[in-house]
Amino acid sequence: MKTDLRSTKTISVALVLIIINIIVIIISLNTGSLRIAPTEVLQTLFGFGDYKNTLVLFEYRLPRIIITILAGIGLGVSGAILQGVSRNPLADPGILGLHAGASFGLILFVTYFHSLNDKAALLIPLFTFSGGLLAAVIIILLTYDRYKGILPIRLILVGIAISACFNAITLFLSLRLDEDTYTFASRWLVGNVWGRDWIHVIALLPWIVTLTPLGWLQARKLDALSLGDNTAVGLGVSVLRSRLYMLAIAVALSSASVAMVGGIGFIGFVAPHLARRLVGPRHQHFLPVAGLLGMVILVLSDTVGRSIFQPNPIPAGIVVAAIGGPYFLYLLTKTK
Template sequence: MELLKVTMESLDRQRRNRSMMIMGILTMLIFIVLVVSMNTGYARLSPLEVLSTLFGYGSAKQELILFEFRLPRIIISVWIGAGLAVSGCIMQGVSRNALADPGILGIHAGAGLAIMLFLTFFPTTAAAPIFVLPVLAFIGAGLTAVLIYVLAYKRYKGLSPTRLLLTGIAVAAGISAAMIVLTVRLAPDKFQFLATWMAGSIWGTDWKHVWALLPWLLVLLPYVFMKAQTMNILNLGYEPSLGLGIDVSREQLKLLAAGVALAASCVAVSGGIGFVGLIGPHLARRLVGPRHQFLLPVSALTGGLLIVVADTLGRSLFAPVEIPTGIITAVIGAPYFLYLMARTKV
């Protein structure tokens, strides 16, 4: 018995060390991509120019390009990637559905509908306060999540993975149809904004958007990380979780609310970027396994790396023409989703 305990402790230590090493590698990769991204764009800056500008020795033009245009966008890219990936990890863990993703389940569509209704009834897009948009997106996404939860929930069995996925796809399709109908009432400038949002182009690219998103991440990410052990237990299933003293419905609702809030606050400044919440957790699970103590932070790092790479490619591949980040992630994510569909029994 003592030998078994020592062996388990050794395996746990090895797993922890491996996970910490992977987190370190991912952090280094993000840093490298950040440096490349600061050098990349229509107005190119050499690595030496970037370095001198960061230390206050650049020209006025170089400071404008780096500090006003690129750095806010790069920071937002990392943050929304982390937020969307953690949101997807929550939804996959709570529903025990490998195909769960905020975009696929209709959360993005609900947030987009709320923003669109706001734009429809306000005279100009400039009237939309930056700090209000995440709140509006959360309200729309929250109402959508409640509808999906009610339709997919089964008494005595909890959330059915199959029902959750199919209900989310159906609700997202209905909301998307409603948004298309409402576009006929939009002025050309508002229609252009909405088209940019739906394509997944990161439109919030200044420091105001950075500060608008920061409080949501500072509150929600630590809360979710503290719930890692609860998510491990929920993965055992409805009845085993009840037997271990977990109030399953209550914990599911709290975690889903956190996941919806993360997704809504991110897409409010980034547009409807899809598949990050699907790909990020899957890659993280392959790297560190299913324990959420490691899975959640690695998902955040993986999602942040994915978005900043996609945004850098979108800005540089056909410069000065910019490809929306959502299109880059869709090119990667759609085939992966079909691959998972082929392997998953739904």
């Protein structure tokens, strides 16, 4: 009975978040350097708009919005998985160093291809995943104990150190780029979603659509791991194998998202916390809600950044940091 009530609440919360996101999307389609009336937005979406509105909506704004939707889901789910795997409520893809590794992969891509557009953009998630995976492997090797396996308590500290190392290497490589490529890449890495095209949607879509359900299917194992390794073993969970598998999913989700929206931090941290408060601690319920919250946060942040601060829009990453930073400090003071 209690499970049914929890499932009903989860569905209700999910529907509310979807409705909120639809409202934000409508506002986002309407706002920008060129404002389009809501009635004209609807007419254009149904194929009755003029050439100018069709060009603005379908070639500039819709790809950007879809990218923020997909990346927000990826970052939210990734953060929820990492917090479950590490048994640490302060875990986040950015704090653990995964974003730094993915950014390193992105700079390597730019170094060789000198472009973030055209068909080569399909390779960007592969490069960022390789960078994120490299960071994850180093972190695992440094946190692995011969007798106790991966020690969750070490993940955060090692992740911070690895993040600093990768950030230094990324900065060194970026300084070797030509001026135009460096400017574009640096804006990309800071979390600026400007300039995204349909090719970037195609590059990100399969990663999110495939990996998000795979992460949700591991909900019971995440619940078991949250009770401690000994209890998880008693429940029949292969701790090391399950932890590595779920880490791989989290790395892939966060790296693919970073590939298209840059190193936006705090979404993977804030979204799971809010989801847990809304629908409870079971991963079956709060993991999808974390993805929806990540979607709402990123779409809203991008909309605020480019509408309120016209004619000089600010990157979505800065808006997210302005929200997530104080919340992070609040939780730190609460957990003392």
